[in-house]
Amino acid sequence: MRRRTLLAGLAAGLTTASTALAAAPALAGTRRPVLHVRPGDSVQAAVDAVDGPGGTIVVHPGIYREVVNVPADKAELTIRGASRHPSDTVIVFDHANGTQKPDGTTYGTAGSATFTSAAPGLTVRDLTLANDWLRADHPDITGTQAVAAYTYGDRTRFENVRLSAHQDTLFVDTTALDTFDRQYFRRCYIEGDVDFVFGRATAVFEQCHFHTLQRDVDFTPKGMVFAPSTARANPYGILAVRSRITSGAEDAAYKLARPWVPTYETTAWPSLVVRDTWIGPGIDPVAPYTNMRDAYPWQSMRFHEYRNAGPGAVISVPENRPQLTTSEAAAHTARAYLGDWRPYELP
Incomplete structure (x- = not known):
């Protein structure tokens, strides 16, 4: 199993050189310091050492078995792998929704995340964020959501990041129910099985690869890729553009999406x-959408497609695959969703 192939854990604390960099004061008008984290160091310790907004944390190749939390006061922070290969640098842990904490309570879905960020202007690139909790290892736990990344905060950007888990891999959320925080994912790989991209953020996925995992179960669907929970007042929810969706399971075993209406x-x-x-x-090309709760049928939601290709995009039952018109599609672009924020020159 994946978890058993990883290193047992990493000691806390930065190296002497990293600590010295973290402690150096930033002069007005100068570039924020760059902190380096190497195997044996702690990514969280580097985050804690960042003084005020800005700064870069470079994580060198290795497996960092820890939970990382970036608070809101670490705005405009960049966390990146030292190489351009995200599989070289892995931040991983194994909490699930139903995992018991030391005080006897459980972590819950959001609390299970390996990586959490509330920081506006966060950039993450060139590394892997994973949750390797496995259902088979914990048959007594029914809360099987195990999040790799839980992100909320406006202008969050992920590039060339691998996100790996099973249920609820990536939780794209907002700082409050009356905010529509924007998140942008470019050239990312995201794998999972149940609702593994979900939440209420305005989230754009461009040139990303979504991969559904094989599941040893005797029912279908085995899972769903997307589960948006967009606020009614938000004209924009989750947008996947110029991407691809592959599967490790048999044909038609997965649905494209189901709506999540939280309690x-x-x-x-x-x-x-x-x-x-x-x-x-x-x-499933015939019926690519399904319900999470019968009280909220997917047909009443804002689910649309446009100019998709591939065997899973065949329109055999038109009423099961709502399509945008060309004029409607013009309002569903990365530029429209991200507004005045330009993480790239977007079409």
């Missing part, structure tokens, strides 16, 4: 657009 926001009106994307045979 704490029953007015939610989930929004998802998948456009200009290759959809492989793992997605």
Whole structure:
């Protein structure tokens, strides 16, 4: 199993050189210091050492078995792998929703995350964020959500990042119910099985690769890629553009999406657009959407597609695959969703 192939853990604390960099004061008008984290160091210790907004943490190749939390006061922070290969640098832990904490309570879905950030302007690139908790190892736990990354905060950017877990891999959230924080994912790889990209943020996925995992279960669907929970007042939810969806499971074993209407926001009106994307045979082409709760049928939600290709994108039952018109599609672009924020020159 994946978890057993990882290193047992890492000692806390930065190296002497890293600590010296962290302690150096930043002069007005000068560049923020760069902190280096190497195997045996702690990524969280580097985050804690960042003094005020800005700064860069370079994480060198290795496996860092820890939970990392970036608070809101670490705005404009960059965390990146030292190499351009995200598989070289792995931050991983194994909490699940139902995992018991020392005080006897459980972590819950959001609390299970290996990586959490509330910081506006965060950039993460060139590394892997993983949760390697496995259902098979914990048959007594029913809360099987195990999040790799839980992100909330406006202008969050992930580039060339691998996100790996099973259920609820990536939670794209907002800082409050009345905010529509923007998140942008470019050239990322995201794998999971149940609702593994979910949440209420305005989230754009461009040139990303979504991969559904094989599951040893005797029922279908085995899972869903997306589960948006967009606020009714937000015109934009989750957008996947120029991406691809592949599967390790048999043909038609997965659904593309189902709507999530949380108990704490029953007015939610989930929004998802998948456009200009290759959809492989793992997605059910006849009925690609399903319900999470019968009280909130997917047909009443804002689910649309546009100019998709591949065996999982075949339109055999048109009413099961709502399509945008060309004029409607013009309002569902990365530029429209991200507004005045330009992480790249976007079309």
